[in-house]
Amino acid sequence: MSTELGRANVELGDIRAEVASQLEHLHWDVRHREVGVVTQTGDGVAHLRGLPSAGYGELVRTSSGVTGMIFDVRPEELGILFLDASESVSAGDEMHSLGRVASVAAGPELLGRVVDVLGRPLDGGQPIHSNEFLPMEREAPAVAERRPVRTPLQTGTKVIDSLLPIGQGQRELLLGDRSTGKTALALDAILAQRSSGVICVYAALGQRKSTVAEVVATLKRGGALDHTIVLSADADAPAGQQYLAPYAACSIAEYFMRAGRHSLIIYDSLTAHADIYRRISLLFERPPGREAYPPDVFYLHARLLERATRLRDDLGGGSLTALPIADTLGGNVAAYIPTNLISITDGQIILDSHLFNEGVRPAIDVGLSVSRVGGKAQPPILRELASDLRLVYSQLNELENFARFGAELEQEARARLERGRRVREAFKQVRLAPLTLLQEVGTLFAVREGYLDRIAVAEVSAFLSALCEELRAVPADVEASLYTDAHLSAETEGMLRTALKSVCGRRSERAHHES
Structure with missing residues (x-):
């Protein structure tokens, strides 16, 4: 029995030695982790106690x-705005801090993709792997x-490029009632960048999913999706994402600006953004x-x-150009949100x-x-050709009103009316x-040389369409010179006259065959 007792003592000693050996390699520390407890939740927001x-x-x-x-930060509680569906969150649940502010993935990996606010793909494609994450809220450049x-x-829109030119780094507001063509103008601007090297970002805010899908399909058909990033927070997305x-x-577009590239961002629309902010603020009982x-x-x-510059x-030398879109009601541009945006931006394009x-x-x-930048950001040739057209266009309504009420116009006034x-x-x-x-x-x-004066008003559109088709065959280097030349060269003017003569x-x- 003494032999067995001795053997047991030896085994216990071995165990103690082994345990002591293992404990020597362990490092004990106390981990401090703050948590908060949800006290109230609903409508995409929650109130939280804790996380000091x-x-x-x-x-x-x-x-x-x-x-x-x-x-929302208050003395006794925090206001939480959910970025995911929050139906599963209830009072008593714990929340912990991630130790970072809201960030978004940025980089060329996003080109051609449709993503949500957190950088997750919405187009059914592969997950996006980016090494760059930028804070969503950043200070504007000094x-x-x-x-x-x-x-x-x-x-690519004649009336804008001629009379209301936009420059790289400008903020130009698109303002008008619903269904007046604001989004179409913005998409035209994106389509016009296919060969310019400008990176485009389209932010769909509070829209229907079908509308976003139509925009994506339009960009894909026009060959513009490869240089565009679509960020969608549709009407069904959580309020935090919207x-x-x-x-x-804006942070995604800023990535390219900081890399020396030129970028264009469309906010469609900031009226919906203001509405969601109002809803969130009322939920948090802000005055x-x-x-x-x-x-x-x-x-x-x-x-x-202010981040556009x-x-x-x-x-x-990069730039970020912003084209925010805002809705009016009954053409009232003096409403609260439109007047705010007009005072912030560098000009507005109003659709009637x-x-x-x-x-x-x-x-x-x-x-x-x-456009408050005006001709300073306009090709010199375009500025020269459009110098008097704004006045002619503005006088048209007045002259038509006189003619509509039977007033007899002088020959000069009739000529201005027809022009x-x-x-x-x-x-x-x-x-x-x-x-x-070039087109x-x-x-x-x-217009300037009077070619349109010789044809009926109803035929102007067909005539100019034929002219634009004729100019498609002109070499690209001719168009490149138009951005820098102060005046039309004799060669370019001769080419235009030849094209017009052909049309x-x-x-x-x-007309001869039809007669």
């Missing part, structure tokens, strides 16, 4: 993986980092102001649109529902629209068919 070290904009997550952002807007951004969508899209919007709704869009050459119903497409009200009608017809353009700079120059050259000749032959 967390700050505004920080991401938090539940144990089940539902992500939210700290949107004044000293910016350079003046001088380089034109071709939109709120963060424009900031996430309402005019039209129930919170008092800081101006800052909501000011800090977003043109950087100095030593910082890469009456012009739209009369068949003037695009239905741009030239008299109320303005104005042809100018208006020349500026008409089918949607989703942007023109090249726009050819159109304005035909006029075919038109005369067709």
Whole structure:
């Protein structure tokens, strides 16, 4: 028995030695982890107690993986804005901080893709792997980092490029009633960048899924999806995604600007964004102001649109051009959100529902629209050819009103009226068919030289379509020179006259055969 007892003591000693040996390699420490407890939840938001070290904009997550952002900071509780579906979250659930602010994936890997605010693909494609993650909320470039807007951004829309030019780094508001062609103008601008090297970002805010799918299909048919990123926060997305969508899209576009590239971003629309911000603010019981919007709704869009600029050459020389879209009701441009955006941006393009119903497409009200950059960001040749057309276009309505009421017009006034009608017809353009700079120059050259005065108003559109088709065969180097030449060269003018003569000749032959 003593032998067995001795053997047991030896085994216990071996075990103690083994345990002691293992414990020598262990390092003990105390882990501190803050958690918060949900006290109330509903409608995509929650109230949380705890997390004393967390700050505004920080991401938090539940144990089940539902992500939210700290949107409201109060002495006793935090307001959480969910970025995922939050139906599974209930009072008593714990949330912990992720230790970082809301960020979005950025980089060339996103080109041609449709993603949500968190960078997850919505197009059924492969997951996106990016090494770059940028904060959604970033400070705008300082004044000293910016350079003046001088380089034109071709939109492919005749009336905009001629009378309301947009420059790289500018912020130009598209404003009008629903279904007046605002999105079509924005898509034309994206389609016009197919060969310009400009990266485009389209932010769909609060739209129907079918509308977003139609936009994507349009870009794909037009061959523009390869240089475009579509970020969608549709009407069914959580309120947090709809709120963060424009900031996430702006960070993606800023990535290319900081890399020395030129980018164009479309916000469609900031009216929907303001509405979702109003809804969120009311849920958090923030004091309402005019039209129930919170008092800081101006800052909501000011800090977003200030990020659009043109950087100095030593910082890469990249640019970010913003085309925000806003809706009006009954053409009331003096409403709260439209006036805020007008005061923030560098100009506005106003679309009129009456012009739209009369068949003037695009239905741009030239008299109320303005580009504060103006001719400084316009090719010199285009500026020269369009110098007097804005006045002619503006006088047209007044002259038509006189003629409509039976007033007898002098011969000079009748000539201005007829020319104005042809100018208006020349500026008409089918949607989703942007023109090249050469085609726009050819159109304005035909107007200036009086080629349209010889044909009926109803035939102007067909004549100019034939001219644009004729100019497609012109070498690309001819068009490249139009961006820098101060005046039409004799060679270019001769080429335009030859093209116009060819179109006029075919038109005369067709008229002869018909007679």
